[in-house]
Amino acid sequence: MIGLGMIFDETYRPVLEQLRQTGLFRRDFGLVEVSLAAVATRTGRRAERLKQTGCLSDFQSFIEPGSCDQLVESGVDVVCVATPDDRHFDAARLALQAGKHVLIEKPSVLRLQELDELVRLADERQLLAKVVYHKLADPDHKRLRTLVRDGVLRHVNHGYCSLLEPKSISTQQFAEWIQGRNPATYVAVHYLKLIDFTFGPEWSLARVSATGQRGLVGPVDGRTWDSVQTQVVYRYPDGREAAFDIHTSWVTPDNFPGYVEQEVQFRFDNGMWNAHQRKRGVEVTVEGRTPNEMKSTPNHHYNALVEEPWGERRQRGYGLEVIQRFFEEVAYVEFGGPSTERAKRFRAMSSLEYNDLRSDRRVVAMVQALEAILARQADGEPGSQVVVNDPQGGLVLRIPGRSESTILYAGRV
Numbered sequence: 001m002i003g004l005g006m007i008f009d010e011t012y013r014p015v016l017e018q019l020r021q022t023g024l025f026r027r028d029f030g031l032v033e034v035s036l037a038a039v040a041t042r043t044g045r046r047a048e049r050l051k052q053t054g055c056l057s058d059f060q061s062f063i064e065p066g067s068c069d070q071l072v073e074s075g076v077d078v079v080c081v082a083t084p085d086d087r088h089f090d091a092a093r094l095a096l097q098a099g100k101h102v103l104i105e106k107p108s109v110l111r112l113q114e115l116d117e118l119v120r121l122a123d124e125r126q127l128l129a130k131v132v133y134h135k136l137a138d139p140d141h142k143r144l145r146t147l148v149r150d151g152v153l154r155h156v157n158h159g160y161c162s163l164l165e166p167k168s169i170s171t172q173q174f175a176e177w178i179q180g181r182n183p184a185t186y187v188a189v190h191y192l193k194l195i196d197f198t199f200g201p202e203w204s205l206a207r208v209s210a211t212g213q214r215g216l217v218g219p220v221d222g223r224t225w226d227s228v229q230t231q232v233v234y235r236y237p238d239g240r241e242a243a244f245d246i247h248t249s250w251v252t253p254d255n256f257p258g259y260v261e262q263e264v265q266f267r268f269d270n271g272m273w274n275a276h277q278r279k280r281g282v283e284v285t286v287e288g289r290t291p292n293e294m295k296s297t298p299n300h301h302y303n304a305l306v307e308e309p310w311g312e313r314r315q316r317g318y319g320l321e322v323i324q325r326f327f328e329e330v331a332y333v334e335f336g337g338p339s340t341e342r343a344k345r346f347r348a349m350s351s352l353e354y355n356d357l358r359s360d361r362r363v364v365a366m367v368q369a370l371e372a373i374l375a376r377q378a379d380g381e382p383g384s385q386v387v388v389n390d391p392q393g394g395l396v397l398r399i400p401g402r403s404e405s406t407i408l409y410a411g412r413v
Contacts, residue, residue, distance in 0.1 A: 001039045002068055002091045003082035004046040006173050007105055010303055011134070012080060014315035015323045017055045024327055029335040034327055035059075038074045040067035040091075072098035078330055080323075081105060084177040085185060089114040092129070096121040101128045101333075103326045107189040107367050108360050112395070112409045115364045119357050126346050128333060130326055130355040133193045137318035139301055140275045144266075145198045153273065155236075156199045159244045159266040161191035166259060170217045170226075170250040178217060182374055183248040184210065184228035185367055191246050191264065192232065192363050197354060199234075203242065205362050205413060206235040208369035208386040211377065216251045223378045226251045232366055257296040326355065365395060365413045372397050372408055388413050 001008060019034040038060040039047050047061035062070040068091050072079065079095035081088055081104045089109045095102045096118060108131040109115050122129035135141055147153045165187070170178050174186075210230040218224025227249035234242045252261060262277040278297040290296045298304070303317035329349045336345050353359040369386035376384045376399060383400045386408065390396040395408035 001036065001080050001082065002071065002095075003084075003105075004039055004041050004050060005082065007082045011319045011323055012082065013050075013056065014303075014305075015320050015327075018314060019324070019327065020055065024324070024331055026328060026331070028337070029328075029331045032327075032331040032335060037076045038062065038071045040071040042067070068094050072100060076100060077334075078103070078327070084174075084181075086110060086177075086181070089118070092118055093121065096125060096127055096129060099125055099127065101330045102130070103323070104129075104131045104357075106131055106133050106193070107185060107363065108357055109364055110185065110371060111368045112361065112364050112411070112413065115357060115360060116411075122350075122357065126343065128326075128330055128346070128349055129357045130329070131357060131360055132322055132326075133190060133197075133355065134302070134319045134322045135190045135194055136197060136354050137322050139318070141194055141198070144273055144275075147273075148198055153266075153268045153271050155240075155269040156242055157267045157269065158242055159195065159264065160247075161188075161194075161244065161264045162247045162261065163187045163190065164227075164248070164252045164256075164261040165250040166254045166256060167216075167251050168254050174250075178224060178250075180223045182212060182225035182228050182371075183250040184212070184225075184230050184246070184370055184374075186248070186250070188228070188230055188246045188248045188370075189363055189367060191244075192230075192366050193360075194264075195232070195244050196362050197359075199242070200362075201353075203234040203236045205232065205365060205388045206241065207233040207388060208366050208373070209384070210370050210373045211382065212374060214378075221378075223375070225374060228370070228374065230366075230370055255291060257291050259291060259295045259297070260299075322355070361413055365409070368408055369395055369397070372406075 001012060016036050024032045024034050036056045036059045040062045041047055042064050044061050044063040051057045060074055072095055077100065079100045079102050081091045081102065083091060085107055088104050092102050092104050118129055210228060212225045212228035214220050214222060214225055216226045230246045232244050264275050266273045277299050282300065283297055284290060285296060286294055301317060303315060303319040305313065305315045307313045333342060333345045333349055350356055365388065373384045373386060381399050385398050387396045387398060389412055392405055393407040393410045394413045397406040397408055
């Protein structure tokens with residue numbers, strides 16, 4: 001593991017604890033042992049606390065300087081990257097260069113140039129390079145995609161997505177890295193991927209625009225954003241366009257009952273889809289504990305510690321399923337048959353659109369466009385737009401009042 005923050009504690013830790021106890025088993029690859037062998041962190045303090053829990057105590061801990069270099073040289077087989085998003089690329093590249101399978105938290109990287117390099121390394125060394133978009137495994141989102149695939153919901157026209165997090169996220173949990181960052185890159189990618197994966201692939205990405213607000217978690221004229229509103233536009237082969245607005249924030253009041261407020265709305269030629277996390281059907285109040293220590297409207301589908309009717313206690317949810325699935329994909333490549341057929345198994349696992357870096361191009365393109373637009377706005381030039389696959393280049397930044405354009409990415413998206 002590279003990074004032991006909140007994401008590790010909520011998802012990777014329970015997966016690794018359970019796999020240590022039960023192993024990973026499937027008929028096609030048999031029993032595979034999965035253990036946490038090494039971690040890389042800045043100071044090692046969280047690693048020491050993890051060792052004290054007992055279940056995952058037998059691992060090496062590497063700290064700065066050179067923690068990632070030491071980790072990949074320590075004999076691990078798989079590297080999971082759960083650092084702040086602007087540190088993903090260097091860690092993932094180092095792991096792939098060392099011959100390790102890689103799983104990266106979303107967004108995989110911030111620029112298409114970086115994605116191209118990671119895909120090249122993965123192909124060259126025949127390694128799996130994957131990205132975590134756990135919302136694709138949300139039961140509601142899986143049902144939505146099923147209805148689209150079956151033709152029940154036809155031809156999405158436009159949509160709206162919102163993910164609003166409490167101020168404690170930006171001022172406490174992520175206070176060390178939010179400087180110069182924005183909540184859209186951090187969480188809007190969940191919905192950018194959901195849209196791209198669920199309703200594609202017959203359309204093409206056409207345009208990206210964005211704006212945002214500053215002044216609460218950073219200076220009003222700085223580069224640290226409180227909230228961001230992004231719009232992405234796709235074009236169908238027949239010329240029709242579909243527009244999607246994604247609103248993100250990490251300055252919602254901490255005592256807001258939903259803690260994380262999430263909703264999606266999509267309109268189709270023949271129907272509507274509305275989903276709201278707070279209205280899934282569970283509300284709970286505990287005096288002195290909700291809504292801060294415990295959430296008043298929890299999402300038990302994502303992740304929850306439960307006691308099964310037969311007495312066993314486990315954490316379950318789609319946030320854990322996608323991580324275990326990655327380990328299954330690695331196990332299948334390495335142990336799912338004779339070594340002479342490994343290349344065939346690798347190609348099969350590399351073709352999975354939901355998590356392979358090769359299918360992350362449009363999401364990374366949107367992230368790169370978003371970051372460039374916000375940077376221009378911070379420099380006093382609001383209202384920019386990025387055009388996709390323009391004759392000038394794959395990502396072309398255009399600024400109102402300027403005749404010249406900036407080429408963010410020369411190749412086709």
